[in-house]
Amino acid sequence: MERTTGTRRKLNWLLTAAAILFAALLVVLCLLLRPKTGAPDRFVIHFADGETLEIPAWETKTIVIRDGRIVDSATGEGDENVIRIENGRAWMEQANCPHHECMRQGALTAETVRSRPLGTWIVCAPHKVYIEFAGGGQ
Amino acid sequence: MRIRTLTKMALLTAAALILGYLDSLIPLVPSVPGIKLGLSNLVLLYAVFYMRPHETVLLMLLKVGLSSLLFGNAVGGLYALAGGVLSVTGMLLLKRIPNVSPIPVSTAGGILHIVGQCAVGCVLISYGPVLFYAPWLFLCGTVTGILLGVCARATFYGIERYERRRGA
Numbered sequence: 001m002e003r004t005t006g007t008r009r010k011l012n013w014l015l016t017a018a019a020i021l022f023a024a025l026l027v028v029l030c031l032l033l034r035p036k037t038g039a040p041d042r043f044v045i046h047f048a049d050g051e052t053l054e055i056p057a058w059e060t061k062t063i064v065i066r067d068g069r070i071v072d073s074a075t076g077e078g079d080e081n082v083i084r085i086e087n088g089r090a091w092m093e094q095a096n097c098p099h100h101e102c103m104r105q106g107a108l109t110a111e112t113v114r115s116r117p118l119g120t121w122i123v124c125a126p127h128k129v130y131i132e133f134a135g136g137g138q
Numbered sequence: 139m140r141i142r143t144l145t146k147m148a149l150l151t152a153a154a155l156i157l158g159y160l161d162s163l164i165p166l167v168p169s170v171p172g173i174k175l176g177l178s179n180l181v182l183l184y185a186v187f188y189m190r191p192h193e194t195v196l197l198m199l200l201k202v203g204l205s206s207l208l209f210g211n212a213v214g215g216l217y218a219l220a221g222g223v224l225s226v227t228g229m230l231l232l233k234r235i236p237n238v239s240p241i242p243v244s245t246a247g248g249i250l251h252i253v254g255q256c257a258v259g260c261v262l263i264s265y266g267p268v269l270f271y272a273p274w275l276f277l278c279g280t281v282t283g284i285l286l287g288v289c290a291r292a293t294f295y296g297i298e299r300y301e302r303r304r305g306a
Contacts, residue, residue, distance in 0.1 A: 008237045015232070015242030016284070023249045023280045027273040034269045046264070098210055099162065119270035123263065126213050130263060 040110055040120060040133040043090045045083065048128035057088045057110075057133070065129055079127040090122070090131050097126040108133045146189070147197060154181040154201040159209055173278045176248060176286060178205075179225075183244055183290045186229045188297075194230060198222045213262065217255045224254035240294060241287030248283025252276055 045053045048068040055061060063085070064071050067078040074082050074094060081102070082094035091107040102124035106116060113120045113133055122131040158178040165173070178201060185194040202222050206215030225247040232243045252275045259268040 008239075011235070011237070012239040012242055015235070015238065016245050016287075019242055019245040019249055019283075020280055023252075023276045026249075026253070027276050030269045030272045030276075033265075035266060098214065104165075117271070117274050118267060121267035121270055123267050123271070125217070125259075125263070126211050128213065128262065130267060132266065 220254035221251035240290035244287030
């Protein structure tokens with residue numbers, strides 16, 4: 001039986017509303033499951049193989065990572081990321097990933113973690129290199 | 139596969155690749171990676187409504203494979219594949235409801251695409267950054283899904299009117 005225009009419209013509205021509700025539930029779930037951290041005091045660099053390197057937030061350091069390993073200097077070869085840590089700030093200074101999205105994520109500081117969309121993280125997904133601003137609560 | 143279908147698939151794949159490339163040039167929120175308009179999903183929506191399910195799946199696989207080969211890398215391809223498989227499956231299932239419009243189909247597709255990407259993110263990275271990132275992605279996926287659905291509805295209306303006129 002052919003549906004009337006009114007019924008059809010109602011069905012489409014209901015389906016769209018159900019999809020939006022599903023997305024809203026997932027958003028709430030993510031917000032509830034977010035880890036609660038204490039005052040961030042160290043930067044944790046996560047490497048592709050699961051290894052991590054912790055650096056106190058007050059240190060000043062430039063870390064060059066090529067193909068998942070720390071090297072002395074940047075050459076632009078392989079999967080390379082240059083991370084700068086300075087006065088409680090960390091940012092991705094350089095990366096040769098396809099879209100340089102990690103470089104556009106801005107600096108991690110105690111002030112910006114609440115307003116940054118990625119919170120306490122800087123993510124370079126193509127190179128699987130992540131910087132986390134971790135706190136005492138973790 | 140018939141020549142007509144083959145030609146249509148080739149044209150749609152090319153259109154999806156071009157739209158996908160255009161998409162990567164328009165960063166919606168510069169500080170949040172991966173947030174895109176999803177223009178190439180318009181092509182997939184067309185396939186969901188006007189082609190056979192297996193052709194739609196093949197189109198999605200071609201789009202994901204070629205775009206990660208041309209403009210991305212293997213890791214990006216994995217995210218796109220998971221999102222693509224989940225969103226196309228969801229859209230094909232919703233399309234089975236009689237008289238369904240492209241708006242709910244596209245909205246569900248956009249949301250399921252993000253679900254797939256977040257699942258890969260949890261496996262490849264960890265759930266930590268995904269939990270921060272996901273709400274933005276869901277918000278964006280829902281809004282762009284609705285917008286693309288509205289565009290698709292207008293486009294499909296035009297296509298059907300043209301076909302009717304040509305058939306008359």
